[in-house]
Amino acid sequence: MLTTRHGVRVLAAADLDEFLALARRDPVVNVFAIHRAQTTSLEPRWLGGEMWGRYEGGELVAACHVAANLVPVQATPEDAVVFAERALARRRTASTIVGPQQAVLPFWETVGPAWGAPRDARWDQRHLVLAGEPEVDPDPGVRLTARTDLDVLYPACVAMYTEEVGVSPEIGGGSDLYRTRVVQLISRGWSFARFDRGELVFKAEVACATPDAAQIQGVWVPPHRRGEGLAVSGMAAVVAHVRQRISPAVSLYVNEWNAPARRAYERVGFRETARFATVMF
Structure with missing residues (x-):
């Protein structure tokens, strides 16, 4: 396995705690990636792909779930471009790229010319959260x-x-x-x-x-x-x-x-x- 103080490598089960610490910086936005990590222990055979991690100075600073769903995790625009450049070196396996705008947009700007026209692109989706009681009466029939x-x-x-x-x-x-x-x-x-x-x-x-x-x-x-x-x-x-x-x-x-x-x-x-x-x- 590649070990590096800088750059990108595939994460494995030994990296699970470090990945979860990163993703839990925003546990609601990253719920999909956390769920996938916890249910697969980052094993590629269970992920159906890979989890990439980007390191700076030996510290995990961003990640990217790369399977049928490609999902950046705590990725800055710079991180997204680095992940995109790695993605260009392999065949596209993702059927969907989804995540925070600040990561998805630069990722797509980098891979788009090579990956071709998408079937659909939705550039402005509102991520909504409710962490309290609903403000209207629940339907008792549900x-x-x-x-x-x-x-x-x-x-x-x-x-x-x-x-x-x-x-x-x-x-x-x-x-x-x-x-x-x-x-x-x-x-x-x-x-x-x-x-x-x-x-x-x-x-x-x-x-x-x-x-x-x-x-x-x-x-x-x-x-x-x-x-x-x-x-x-x-x-x-x-x-x-x-x-x-x-x-x-x-x-x-x-x-x-x-x-x-x-x-x-x-x-x-x-x-x-x-x-x-x-x-x-």
Whole structure:
């Protein structure tokens, strides 16, 4: 393994404590990377990729999760360029680059000419956090989902993903893998929904969690039920469930142009703490 006082090297299990100390400087923004590190011990076979660390004077100053999701961790613009230059020396494996704007933008400016046009790029996403009680009453009908809900829940998950990402998760034979992910979230107690006479009218999931924070994904209300306040009371219920059972702080990020969602999250009590950007291939 490369050991260096300066530069970039692949982190391993022996580096876990040092990595966690770095990432916990902002445990909510870095919840994904912390979750991945804790569940894989930075072993490449479990990461499905690598965790890179940048050192200055023998100290770990920044990191980058390099797998299907490429995620800078505590990276300055200078750190991001260094990681990007290393990325250019290998084949692109990432399907998504996501993280704080200050790192994603210079990373993309460096790799973009070689990596080609992305399928989509979202340069202004609001990272929101709620670390207290919701400011509206939770919907008492929102509950943990169960395997018996799968026939109704799974099509809603596909619809949400397709609407949000722009392509179906089932393309290319991905339905089995995506269904497995939905079942995994149910099994972990990370999937929430409200049903109205057998119809799913609100859903959301925990994407990743640590003892410090949980990140929400997949918030969705079917188009014909939007405008009824289901997302507001539903998200209040999710926050209450998560803070009681999983983590004290609840986070998510939302596209700048999604005004209805931003208004709903603000009513629940979420406040902006950072700006994210996402590039998708």
